[in-house]
Amino acid sequence: MTASVIAAPPDSLEELLARSGQVAVEVSGAGQTAWNGQVVETVGEVLGLAHWDGTLYLDSECILDPLRQMYLHAGEEQPLPVLVQYRESLATLLHEHAHFLGPAGATQEAARGAFTRPGSRQLEEGVAEAWAQDHLNEYLTRLGVDKVAPGIEDARGGGYYAAFVPAVRILAADLESRGNLQPGEVLRALNQQTAEGQFPLLTTLVYNSTRLPDLEPSGTSTRDHLETILRQGFAHLDTYELAPTGLAAAQSRSTTTALLHHLSTEVHKAESHHTPTHELPLPPQFLPTPALLNTTHPTSHRLTFTPPAPPHSIHRSAPSPLQTALSGISPPAPTPTTPPPTHPAPTTRPRTAPKHLHR
Amino acid sequence: MEHSSHTPPHRTQPDHARLTFAEPAHAPLNVDPPNVAAPSRSTPAERQARTDWLVTELRRLAASTDNPHEQANLRRSADSLIRLATASRP
Structure with missing residues (x-):
C-alpha cells in the first residue's frame, strides 16, 4: 500500500x-x-x-x-x-x-x-491579469x-489593467468560438508563454482560424502582416491606461472591435488571392461574433486600422501629455504594404478538424 | 525551474541598482513629457526617458489619490512601466 x-x-x-x-x-x-x-x-x-x-x-x-x-x-x-x-x-x-x-x-x-x-507589454499584462x-x-x-x-x-474586488484585459478577453473568446476551443483555453495557452512566445502564438491562432492554412503555400508574409496588425492594436491600448476604469474598458473593447475588423479585412484580401471569385465566402470570415462584442461596429468600412476616438463626453480635443507619451513607448512597426504573392488557387478544402493551439 | 529554497522577505528599499531605474527630473503633469513630438521615430534613449518620466508621474498621481483601488491601479501601471524600462536597458 x-x-x-x-x-x-x-x-x-x-x-x-x-x-x-x-x-x-x-x-x-x-x-x-x-x-x-x-x-x-x-x-x-x-x-x-x-x-x-x-x-x-x-x-x-x-x-x-x-x-x-x-x-x-x-x-x-x-x-x-x-x-x-x-x-x-x-x-x-x-x-x-x-x-x-x-x-x-x-x-x-x-x-x-x-x-x-510593440504591444508586448499590453498583451502580457492583459493576459496575466x-x-x-x-x-x-x-x-x-x-x-x-x-x-x-x-x-x-x-470577496471580489475590482480588477486592474482595464485598458488591456477586455481586449485580451474579447480576442481570446473570439478565437475560442471560431476554433471550437474550450472557454479559457486560449487565455491559458497565452499565459503559459513568456513575451517571447505570446504574439507568435496569438498570430498562429488567428491564422489557423481562417481558411488560409488550406489556401496558402508556406512561406508567405501573411502571418507577419497579421502579427503587425495585432501588435499595432495592442500598442494603441496604451492610450487608455490612465483613463478611468469604465472608459478604459469601453475603449479597450471598441479598439478590439476595430482590430478584429482590420484582421477580417486583411484575411479576406489574402483569401481572395487564392480563391476564385465565385468561391469567396460571404460575409468575410473574420468578423467579430455578435455575442462576444455587444457594441456597435464603429469601423465597418475601414480598410486600415484606425483606433476609435474617445466619446465626446470626455471633452478632449488632444491627447494628454501622459496619453501621448504612453502611446510612444512602444511605437508600432510599419505595416507591410506588399500584398500576398499571387499564384494559382489550390483546391479549396472544407474546414473539418478543430484548430489546435500548438505553434 | 523554481528554486527549492525560499528566502524570507526582508524589509528594504527597492534596490535601484538592480531595478536600474533612474529617477528623471520631476516635470509637472500638464507639460509635455520628453520627446513626445515624434514617438514613432524616437530613439531608444528618448523612449527610455519618456518611460522614466511616466513612472514618476504615475507614482505622483498615485500618491495624490485617496481611492485605494485607483492608487493600486496607478501603482500597477507604474510597476509595469518599470518592468518595460528595465527590459530596455542594456
Missing part, C-alpha cells in the same frame, strides 16, 4: 510565499517558472514587480502586511473590506507569478527582449487560504 503525502497548507506568510511559485505553475500548467525563490519587501515604491532576474518585489504595506494579518487571525471571520484586502494582495501575488511562467526551456533574456516590442482573475480561487484553495480566511473566495 502506498501512502500519499499531502503537505499541510501554509500557516505563515513565509510558507505561503515559499509555495506560491510552484502552485502557480501547477494551476497554470506552464512548463516552468523563472522565479528564483527570492522575495524583496519594498516600502512605498513598487507594489508588485516580477523582475527580470527572477526576483519578486512586493510592497510591505499593501501586499505583505495584510497577509501577515491574515495568518495572525487565521480561521477567524473577517469583515468584507478586510477579506477584499487579503484577496487583492493574493491577486497581485498570482499576477506577478504569471509573469514568471513560461514553457520549459524559455529564458528571461529572450522574454525581456520580446517584452520591448485576466488569467489571474479567472484562477485566483483555485490558487487560494490549493494554498489553503480559503480555510485561513473564510469567505475570501467571494
Whole structure:
C-alpha cells in the first residue's frame, strides 16, 4: 500500500510565499517558472514587480502586511473590506507569478527582449491579469487560504489593467468560438508563454482560424502582416491606461472591435488571392461574433486600422501629455504594404478538424 | 525551474541598482513629457526617458489619490512601466 503525502497548507506568510511559485505553475500548467525563490519587501515604491532576474518585489504595506494579518487571525471571520484586502494582495501575488511562467526551456533574456516590442507589454499584462482573475480561487484553495480566511473566495474586488484585459478577453473568446476551443483555453495557452512566445502564438491562432492554412503555400508574409496588425492594436491600448476604469474598458473593447475588423479585412484580401471569385465566402470570415462584442461596429468600412476616438463626453480635443507619451513607448512597426504573392488557387478544402493551439 | 529554497522577505528599499531605474527630473503633469513630438521615430534613449518620466508621474498621481483601488491601479501601471524600462536597458 502506498501512502500519499499531502503537505499541510501554509500557516505563515513565509510558507505561503515559499509555495506560491510552484502552485502557480501547477494551476497554470506552464512548463516552468523563472522565479528564483527570492522575495524583496519594498516600502512605498513598487507594489508588485516580477523582475527580470527572477526576483519578486512586493510592497510591505499593501501586499505583505495584510497577509501577515491574515495568518495572525487565521480561521477567524473577517469583515468584507478586510477579506477584499487579503484577496487583492493574493491577486497581485498570482499576477506577478504569471509573469514568471513560461514553457520549459524559455529564458528571461529572450522574454525581456520580446517584452520591448510593440504591444508586448499590453498583451502580457492583459493576459496575466485576466488569467489571474479567472484562477485566483483555485490558487487560494490549493494554498489553503480559503480555510485561513473564510469567505475570501467571494470577496471580489475590482480588477486592474482595464485598458488591456477586455481586449485580451474579447480576442481570446473570439478565437475560442471560431476554433471550437474550450472557454479559457486560449487565455491559458497565452499565459503559459513568456513575451517571447505570446504574439507568435496569438498570430498562429488567428491564422489557423481562417481558411488560409488550406489556401496558402508556406512561406508567405501573411502571418507577419497579421502579427503587425495585432501588435499595432495592442500598442494603441496604451492610450487608455490612465483613463478611468469604465472608459478604459469601453475603449479597450471598441479598439478590439476595430482590430478584429482590420484582421477580417486583411484575411479576406489574402483569401481572395487564392480563391476564385465565385468561391469567396460571404460575409468575410473574420468578423467579430455578435455575442462576444455587444457594441456597435464603429469601423465597418475601414480598410486600415484606425483606433476609435474617445466619446465626446470626455471633452478632449488632444491627447494628454501622459496619453501621448504612453502611446510612444512602444511605437508600432510599419505595416507591410506588399500584398500576398499571387499564384494559382489550390483546391479549396472544407474546414473539418478543430484548430489546435500548438505553434 | 523554481528554486527549492525560499528566502524570507526582508524589509528594504527597492534596490535601484538592480531595478536600474533612474529617477528623471520631476516635470509637472500638464507639460509635455520628453520627446513626445515624434514617438514613432524616437530613439531608444528618448523612449527610455519618456518611460522614466511616466513612472514618476504615475507614482505622483498615485500618491495624490485617496481611492485605494485607483492608487493600486496607478501603482500597477507604474510597476509595469518599470518592468518595460528595465527590459530596455542594456
